[in-house]
Each structure stands twice: as C-alpha cells, then as structure tokens.
Amino acid sequence: MSELRRLRYFLAVAEERNFTRAAERLHIAQPALSRQVRELERELGVELLLRTTHKVEPTEAGRMLLERGPALLEAADSLWHGVRAFADGRMGSVSLGYGMSAGYETAPQLLLAMGEEAPGIEVSARVMAFADIIDSVAAGTLDVGLVRSAQPEALPDDVELTLLRRERQGVVISSEHPLAAAGADSVDPAALDGLKLLLHPRTHNPGHYDEIMEICARAGARPEVLYRGLDFDASYTPVASGAAVTMVGYSGRIGLPSGLLWLPVTPAAYIEVHLVTRRENRSPAVARLLRVAEQTSRQHGWLTGALEEPSATGVKDRRTLGLEAADIGAIDGAYEV
Amino acid sequence: MSELRRLRYFLAVAEERNFTRAAERLHIAQPALSRQVRELERELGVELLLRTTHKVEPTEAGRMLLERGPALLEAADSLWHGVRAFADGRMGSVSLGYGMSAGYETAPQLLLAMGEEAPGIEVSARVMAFADIIDSVAAGTLDVGLVRSAQPEALPDDVELTLLRRERQGVVISSEHPLAAAGADSVDPAALDGLKLLLHPRTHNPGHYDEIMEICARAGARPEVLYRGLDFDASYTPVASGAAVTMVGYSGRIGLPSGLLWLPVTPAAYIEVHLVTRRENRSPAVARLLRVAEQTSRQHGWLTGALEEPSATGVKDRRTLGLEAADIGAIDGAYEV
DNA sequence: GCTCGGTCATGCCGGTACGGCATGAAGGTG
DNA sequence: CACCTTCATGCCGTACCGGCATGACCGAGC
Numbered sequence: 001m002s003e004l005r006r007l008r009y010f011l012a013v014a015e016e017r018n019f020t021r022a023a024e025r026l027h028i029a030q031p032a033l034s035r036q037v038r039e040l041e042r043e044l045g046v047e048l049l050l051r052t053t054h055k056v057e058p059t060e061a062g063r064m065l066l067e068r069g070p071a072l073l074e075a076a077d078s079l080w081h082g083v084r085a086f087a088d089g090r091m092g093s094v095s096l097g098y099g100m101s102a103g104y105e106t107a108p109q110l111l112l113a114m115g116e117e118a119p120g121i122e123v124s125a126r127v128m129a130f131a132d133i134i135d136s137v138a139a140g141t142l143d144v145g146l147v148r149s150a151q152p153e154a155l156p157d158d159v160e161l162t163l164l165r166r167e168r169q170g171v172v173i174s175s176e177h178p179l180a181a182a183g184a185d186s187v188d189p190a191a192l193d194g195l196k197l198l199l200h201p202r203t204h205n206p207g208h209y210d211e212i213m214e215i216c217a218r219a220g221a222r223p224e225v226l227y228r229g230l231d232f233d234a235s236y237t238p239v240a241s242g243a244a245v246t247m248v249g250y251s252g253r254i255g256l257p258s259g260l261l262w263l264p265v266t267p268a269a270y271i272e273v274h275l276v277t278r279r280e281n282r283s284p285a286v287a288r289l290l291r292v293a294e295q296t297s298r299q300h301g302w303l304t305g306a307l308e309e310p311s312a313t314g315v316k317d318r319r320t321l322g323l324e325a326a327d328i329g330a331i332d333g334a335y336e337v
Numbered sequence: 338m339s340e341l342r343r344l345r346y347f348l349a350v351a352e353e354r355n356f357t358r359a360a361e362r363l364h365i366a367q368p369a370l371s372r373q374v375r376e377l378e379r380e381l382g383v384e385l386l387l388r389t390t391h392k393v394e395p396t397e398a399g400r401m402l403l404e405r406g407p408a409l410l411e412a413a414d415s416l417w418h419g420v421r422a423f424a425d426g427r428m429g430s431v432s433l434g435y436g437m438s439a440g441y442e443t444a445p446q447l448l449l450a451m452g453e454e455a456p457g458i459e460v461s462a463r464v465m466a467f468a469d470i471i472d473s474v475a476a477g478t479l480d481v482g483l484v485r486s487a488q489p490e491a492l493p494d495d496v497e498l499t500l501l502r503r504e505r506q507g508v509v510i511s512s513e514h515p516l517a518a519a520g521a522d523s524v525d526p527a528a529l530d531g532l533k534l535l536l537h538p539r540t541h542n543p544g545h546y547d548e549i550m551e552i553c554a555r556a557g558a559r560p561e562v563l564y565r566g567l568d569f570d571a572s573y574t575p576v577a578s579g580a581a582v583t584m585v586g587y588s589g590r591i592g593l594p595s596g597l598l599w600l601p602v603t604p605a606a607y608i609e610v611h612l613v614t615r616r617e618n619r620s621p622a623v624a625r626l627l628r629v630a631e632q633t634s635r636q637h638g639w640l641t642g643a644l645e646e647p648s649a650t651g652v653k654d655r656r657t658l659g660l661e662a663a664d665i666g667a668i669d670g671a672y673e674v
Numbered sequence: 675g676c677t678c679g680g681t682c683a684t685g686c687c688g689g690t691a692c693g694g695c696a697t698g699a700a701g702g703t704g
Numbered sequence: 705c706a707c708c709t710t711c712a713t714g715c716c717g718t719a720c721c722g723g724c725a726t727g728a729c730c731g732a733g734c
Binding site for chain 2: 694699700
Binding site: 018019020030031034035038051052053054055056 | 680681682683684685
C-alpha cells in the first residue's frame with residue numbers, strides 16, 4: 001500500500017479531468033503530475049484514467065477510487081487534526097490534587113475556568129493530603145498539585161511552584177465568642193494569646209504550621225495549639241462550642257458550619273497558594289491548565305488581594321455566600337454562614 | 338497532512354514499545370526508524386512518545402494516534418484492494434448485446450457462468466439486432482457482442498472476433514410436416530427445395546442469410562424465402578401451420594412453441610457464433626468475460642460439436658429441455674417442445 | 675489540407691528525503 | 705563499576721520527486 005500523495009494527485013486529475021489544470025491546483029508542474037499518476041497506476045496494476053490528448057476520463061477502477069478516495073483523505077485529515085488538538089492543549093487530560101483548604105473556592109473556580117476555556121481537557125481532580133500531593137507530583141503520578149505554604153527549599157529539584165493566590169488569613173470563631181462581640185470586623189492576632197488554636201499537626205504541612213504560628217508570634221501571641229484531623233466539618237466542633245478558634249484563608253469562609261464567623265486578622269497577614277508541577281511534565285494539557293490558572297488568578301485578583309480587604313466604609317456585612325465570582329468580588333469584612 | 342509511511346512506523350514503535358524491535362518488524366534499521374518517528378512528531382508539532390533509554394511509552398496524543406491510526410491504515414488497504422479487484426477483473430461491469438438466436442442457450446449459459454466465476458462483475462445484457470451490436474461495439478457503447486455468422490472482412494478494423502461456438506444447423510418444422518413423418522431424426526437440405534423457408538431479411542445479417550442459403554445450395558435446393566420479423570414466437574406461426582419451415586442452430590431447439598420439432602440437417606452444417614469486442618476496450622472485466630466464455634465453451638463442447646451429433650444408436654428421443662448443462666450434454670437427435 | 679493551439683508524455687537534471695552503517699550517550703543490571 | 709541494552713546523531717549513497725525543455729498527438733479553424 002502506497003502513500004497518500006499520489007491518491008491526492010490522482011483525485012485532482014480525476015476531478016478536473018485535466019492534467020494541466022490539476023497540476024496548477026496542486027502547485028506542481030504538469031509533467032510531474034503526469035508521472036505520479038502513471039506511477040500510481042503502475043503500482044496498483046490498474047489503469048485509472050483513459051487519456052487522449054484532449055480528454056481524460058476515469059476507468060471503472062478510477063471511478064471507484066474517485067468515489068472512495070476523498071473519504072480516506074478526510075479520515076487522515078481528521079486524525080491529523082485530532083492529534084494536533086493534543087499538541088496545542090485543546091485536548092488532553094490532567095490530574096489535579098488539592099488540599100481541603102483549596103476545596104471551597106480556589107479549586108472549584110479553577111475547574112470552572114477549565115470547563116470554560118478548555119472543554120476538551122478532562123481534569124480529574126481529587127482532594128489529597130499535602131505530602132501526598134508533593135510526592136505524587138514528584139513521582140509523576142499526579143500532574144498538578146494545589147497547595148498552600150509550599151516551601152521551595154523543602155521540595156524536590158524537579159518540581160516547580162507557580163504562585164496562584166495570596167490569601168488573607170482570618171480567624172474562624174463562634175459568633176458568640178468574645179472576639180466577635182460588639183460587631184468586630186477583624187481580629188488582632190495578639191488577641192489569640194493563650195487561646196486554644198485548632199491546627200493540623202505540624203507534620204502534615206510544616207511550612208503552613210510555621211507560617212500560622214509566625215503570624216501569632218509577630219503579634220506577641222502564644223496560642224495553645226490543638227490538633228485537628230483532616231476532616232473539615234467534624235474538626236470545627238471545638239470552634240463551634242467556643243472552646244477554640246482556628247485560622248484559615250479568606251476562601252475558608254465558604255462552607256463554614258452555621259454559627260461560625262470568619263474575621264480577617266489585622267494587621268493583614270497572607271498565605272501563598274501555589275500550583276505544583278513537575279518540570280519534565282510540560283504536556284500541552286498541563287501547560288494549558290497553567291495558563292488558565294494564571295488567567296483565573298488575574299480575573300479574581302487572587303494576587304493583588306485587593307478584594308480581601310475590609311471595605312473603606314468598614315460596614316459590617318454578614319451574609320451567606322455562594323460561589324459566584326461577582327458576589328465574592330463584592331464582599332469583605334466578616335462572614336457568617 | 339503527511340503520508341502514511343510515518344504513521345505505520347509510529348504504530349510499529351508504539352505497539353512494540355521498542356524502537357529496535359519495531360525496526361526489525363519493519364525491516365529497516367533502527368536509526369532510520371528513530372528519525373522518521375521524530376520527523377513525524379516535528380511535522381505534527383506533538384510529542385508522541387516518551388523515550389528513555391530503556392522505556393518507550395506513548396503520550397496522550399500518541400495513544401490517540403495508536404487507537405485511531407490502524408483504522409486509517411485499514412481503510413487505505415481496503416481501498417487499495419478494492420481497486421486491485423478491478424485490475425484483475427474480479428470487479429467491474431460489462432455490457433453484453435446478443436441476438437435472439439443466442440438468447441435461448443448461449444447467452445444464458447454465459448451469464449450463468451459469469452455469475453459463478455466472476456460474481457463481482459455486473460453484466461448488463463440485452464437483446465439487440467445484429468447491426469446494432471456491431472455498431473455499438475465499434476462505437477464503444479457496448480463492451481461485448483454475441484453474434485452468429487460474423488464476417489471478419491465486413492467488420493471495422495478495431496473490432497475483434499472470438500469464436501465461441503460452432504453450432505449444428507437444423508430445420509424447425511411442424512411435427513405434422515411430411516419431413517417429420519416416419520420418425521425421421523434428421524433432414525437432408527435437398528428436401529427443402531421448393532419449400533417456403535422462413536428467414537430474417539438479408540439486410541439484417543447478410544452473412545448469416547448467405548450461409549443458410551449456401552447450405553441449401555450445396556444440396557441443390559432452392560427454397561422460397563419468406564421474411565420473418567425479429568419477434569421470435571409470432572414468427573413461428575407459418576411454421577406451426579405447416580406452411581413453411583425455418584433453419585436455426587442446435588440451441589434454437591429450446592423455447593420452440595409446442596408442436597414444433599428441431600431436426601438436424603444431414604450432412605451436418607455448422608454456423609459459427611462469435612464474441613465481438615473492440616480491440617481498445619481490453620478492460621479487465623471484458624478480459625475476464627472472454628476467459629469465462631472460453632472456459633464455458635470448452636466445458637459444453639461448443640467448439641467440438643460432438644454433443645450435437647445424432648446418437649450412435651439413432652434412438653429418437655423427444656423431450657422437453659431445461660437449461661441444465663447436464664441435460665443438454667446428454668441430448669441429441671430431434672426434439673419436441 | 676495545413677497550421678495552430680492545447681494537452682499529455684518523455685528526457686534530463688538537481689535537490690531532498692530516506693535508509694544504512696558507524697558511533698555516541700544514557701540508564702539499568704550484575 | 706563495568707557491561708549491556710537501547711535510543712540518538714553524523715555521515716554518506718541512492719532513489720524519488722519535481723522542474724524545465726521538448727516531443728507527440730489531436731481537434732479546431734482558416
């Protein structure tokens with residue numbers, strides 16, 4: 001079985017019923033075309049065209065080729081375009097692992113954006129522990145990770161960080177808690193001194209643990225650390241009872257059990273959220289996801305942090321949040337769910 | 338869009354997951370294969386294979402190509418084979434024109450054989466007048482003609498004759514006719530002297546007319562010629578009434594109206610039946626039909642004429658004939674329908 | 675009837691692509 | 705650490721392909 005070029009040549013001649021015009025259409029000289037068609041006939045062992053000096057018409061075999069040939073060329077074209085779709089990241093699949101902390105806003109927003117911008121890419125997302133994310137990305141079994149407080153110096157050489165979001169931190173407290181009294185719309189970390197602070201064990205994500213503690217230390221506060229499991233809702237029980245407080249990023253205000261408030265810490269403190277990828281795994285689909293993530297970050301102002309400041313008026317605005325970007329952009333201050 | 342060779346190469350590597358083995362399978366050297374696959378990737382702009390020195394595995398784009406590629410190759414193969422089928426005459430179409438005289442046995446037998454031997458060839462057969470057959474073949478609007486008593490010297494240069502059958506002539510008479518009396522199993526043409534002989538007008542097929550008259554003349558008979566139309570059955574009326582006799586070939590015994598007999602003339606006289614083709618129109622399908630015709634002729638002894646002699650025993654065997662070759666082969670002598 | 679224009683085929687030449695051989699680089703194995 | 709396996713690269717000869725010039729053929733028009 002031969003190649004497709006000669007089939008294309010033959011089809012041009014058979015359609016035009018004229019070698020000279022077909023040659024022009026193909027942008028080659030007529031003699032070359034003449035020989036290629038002749039060569040095709042030789043290798044097939046069939047006469048495809050009956051030529052006189054003034055007429056060209058296909059034989060029966062030629063008519064069959066003329067009928068079925070275009071479909072073959074289209075099939076080839078379609079295959080080629082399909083493959084190219086992978087090349088430029090229109091198609092593909094990416095696995096994404098993220099911590100619970102990103103599960104309420106950052107990851108969903110990213111997935112929504114991928115659905116809009118790159119519907120051909122299948123993103124299989126799942127919640128994973130911080131250490132698992134890093135290890136899986138390093139091992140190549142996970143394409144992209146989404147983590148907070150990643151410490152570049154603590155990572156394998158071949159994984160790469162892309163800053164996605166700088167997220168203002170806040171405390172989560174019961175609305176009955178003294179810190180929430182008098183309609184306060186922020187909390188000074190100094191006020192956490194001596195309070196019970198609910199955190200994941202340091203081993204889970206040492207960098208994050210240290211950053212939280214540093215925020216307190218900067219204000220001179222030494223909270224008593226209480227360890228929580230990886231189960232978000234159940235872990236809030238001590239907070240809901242007023243026995244403890246916890247500290248999460250701005251996006252953590254979403255999905256809080258009712259009766260809990262998120263109040264930003266003042267002076268403002270930020271935690272960074274990164275995408276983690278492996279340097280070698282620069283598949284088009286992964287690259288596409290990084291581009292979409294960058295765009296999403298810009299659209300939502302995730303790096304400026306402007307939207308996370310208390311409003312200039314200082315009005316206390318308590319309401320329930322959906323995930324709509326417009327809502328989120330308009331909100332600041334304290335939130336009750 | 339590129340050619341198929343590289344796709345085949347890629348598929349071999351992707352299936353073997355090993356360049357060296359794939360190269361062996363393709364009967365080329367490994368470096369050549371390595372470069373071709375790389376070239377394919379370059380022209381598609383996609384990485385198709387992830388290579389390490391000890392492992393080769395397809396990327397996502399590669400997997401797509403691996404899934405859909407074989408179907409494309411098969412489609413190409415199928416197309417190629419289809420075209421080849423025309424080349425060797427397994428496929429095609431042939432138009433066949435024949436005179437009424439061939440319509441009872443010769444043409445049907447040939448069509449049956451074509452159905453058996455070359456089922457892929459569509460034979461569009463129709464009854465035509467002698468002159469039309471010759472003209473159409475010469476003009477190229479008819480592929481093959483089937484005629485009796487063709488005179489080579491009266492034909493255009495570019496038409497060709499192939500002898501298909503030598504057919505013993507006989508007279509058709511009413512079973513009440515004096516010539517059929519006393520259980521005669523043949524007729525001496527001399528006995529036709531003075532009788533009314535039903536023939537097509539000489540202009541219809543001059544050669545045939547002359548041959549029939551020559552048979553009579555050789556025996557010293559000068560029958561009175563009565564002209565018949567081209568409609569077979571209606572033309573037999575004068576014969577059925579006993580007013581006239583006619584002369585047809587051995588195969589003409591089939592399909593006689595009841596009450597009519599076919600008796601061979603003695604001494605035996607033969608008319609030749611030819612296939613008519615145009616020299617230029619040597620399409621594989623036509624060639625195939627000629628081969629099948631030659632084989633059919635041999636199987637039925639159409640050229641030896643042995644089966645058309647009265648049997649050695651001289652037994653008069655009157656019966657109705659079907660078209661089964663076995664029956665026909667076993668029959669001789671006189672026939673009544 | 676002859677020339678003329680159009681069309682396809684052939685001869686020749688140059689460039690490119692392809693395949694083979696030799697060799698290098700990388701990574702797993704004993 | 706040496707060795708083997710495997711893929712990549714360099715170099716070279718050949719074959720294919722396309723371009724140009726030209727020839728052969730045929731129909732049209734004068």
